[in-house]
Amino acid sequence: MAPNPTIMQAVERLGYRVTVGDVATQAGLNIDFAQQGLLTLASDAGGHLQVAxxxxxxxxxxxxxxxxxxxxxxxxxxxxxxEKVWGILFYLIRISFGTILILSIALIFVAIAIILASLNSNNDSDNSSSSHHSGGGGGFFFWFGPDWFWFFDPGYDRRYQQQRYESSALPEERRQMNFLEAVFSFLFGDGNPNADLEERRWHDIATVIRNNQGAVAAEQIAPYLEIEPRSGKDYDDYMLPVLARFNGLPEVSPVGDIVYHFPELQTTAEERNSQPVPFYLQEKPWRFSEAGSGQLIMASALGAVNIVGALVLGSLLKGGIAAELGGLVAFVNSIYWILLGYGVAFLSVPLVRYFWIQFRNSRVEARNQKRKQQAIALHKANPALQKKIAYASQFAAQKVIGRDDLAYTTETDLIEQQIEQSDKIDAEWRRRLDESGY
Structure with a gap:
């Protein structure tokens, strides 16, 4: 079985010396899963076990x-x-929608130019026809300009260059999209902004438990969970997944309050200070697009140009002129409905997606508000909740396993370890003899 990438990242972040509790906290993993993953990783990567x-x-x-x-x-x-190959393939897929749009517009206006030139040639003399033909070609290039590959320049939108340079001060620089990438973003967006929500949820919960030295009340965890409204007595059913993931144990106070104790998360390889954690789990709102507003305006404008051009072309194709001219015009006539349909879909899909995002964001905001209210209730804890949290603190503890606490490690031979620990073993025997009275 291949090592788990999440566990590998957690080991690196924690300095390569960890306990099961450390990894479960860092990655928000189930305790048993983290333990099995660490064993697999240690076996495959030449790791060592140190037993206290x-x-x-x-x-x-x-x-x-x-x-x-x-x-x-x-x-x-x-x-x-x-992954590298797929990255290239997916990039080609992303830019294909913008490429098809540009090709569609090009075919439409080239066909329009040819048809207009042909119509003018039937009504004027040869010289006049040549003059009008030249004017039709100029009209076509008026739409696109001589700098065709301007669309492919990642930095074409100069108004957003300052934002691009300012983002370099962030931990991870956000690259400005080129136009073809922006077209894909305009159509389909940029993915789920909460794809890592579960990972963040369990990381935050484990961190809260670790910050409280392995003992908490349910109300301290509630701001990070989805809690359905219940009628009647307030049961802590929502804590069951947390107990299952981190091997927690319920403890009942003399007055009947239930608190939760997580022994595995109380053990660490080195003393660690409390880690920052948000007051509640906050979902990120869905964005219509990560592209700049100038890029979105350009994409929608080209979609409109495609539709208008297709409608004009449709009126010119009436009367069987495509059969007379043949060639490119006949080809464009054969795919006319595809060109028109692509233009309509190009503007319809983002429009539908815009209203769908508004609906989704309203639900995201509602869930965020529920968790926020749980956090506010915890911050303004009433006397009963304060007593509950105080009772949970009785089970709080932190066990740090340093190198002096080791009884065995696979890093060195067992005989060498016994020799190195002989003084420690002799002292332990003397203590036991003294306690027994011999």
Whole structure:
């Protein structure tokens, strides 16, 4: 079984020496899943197990474990190769919609120019016909200008260059789309902005638990979950997935309050300070497009040009002129409805998508407001909730497994470890003899 990429990233972020609780907190994974994943990764990447006298286990990984795994697994190499190929294929798919739009407009106006030139030649003399033919060609190029590849320039929209340079100060620079990419974004958007929502949810929940040293009340977790309204007594059913994922245990107070204890998340490979965590899980609103407004205006304008040009062409094709002229005009006539339909769909799809996004964002905002209200209620905790949280703190603890606590590690031979720990073993025996009175 190939190592889990999420676990690999968590190990790197945590400095290559981790416990199961560390990884489960960092990646928001189920405890059992994290433990199995760490065992698999340690086996495949040459990691080491460090066992404390308490029986807790720390995993130590070499910093080049990705290189070790990459060289070991051909499947991973093939996957990386396919991801690169798919990246190219998907890019070609993205730019194809803009390319088709430009080709559609080009075919429409070239056909219009040919038909107008032919009509003028039937009514004027040869010289006049030549003059009008030249004027028709100029009219065609008036629409597009001589700098055709201006559309393919990623930095053509100069009004947004300042925004592009300002974004370089952010942790990850956001590249300005070129026009063909912007067309795809105009049509279909840029994907789900909350694709990582579950990962963020479990990371935040685990961090809250870890910040409270492994013991919490349900109300402290509620701002990160979807809680359906219930009638009657307020049960903590929504905590069941959290207990299952992080091996939590319910604890009942003398007055009947239930709090939750997570022993696995109390163990860490090194002492860690409280980590920042948002007050509640906030979904990001869906955006119509990440493209600049100038690019969107240009895309919609070209869609309108395609429709208007197709309608003009349709009126000129009446009377069987396509059969007389043949060639390109006959070809355009054969795909006329495709050209017109593409133009209509090009503007209809974004319009429908715009109203659908408004509907989705209203639901996103409603869910955010519910979680926000849970966070406000927690911040303004009443005396009963304060007592509940205080009772949970009785189970709070943090167990740091340092190198001095190790009883065994696979990094060195067992005999060498016994020799190194002989003084520690002798001291332990003396303590036990003294306690027994011998």
């Amino acid at each position: 006298e308490t029986g807790d286990v720390v995993y130590q990984f070499p910093k080049n474990f990705r290189t070790i795994i990459r060289n070991k697994f051909l499947r991973l190499r093939l996957k990386e190769w396919w």
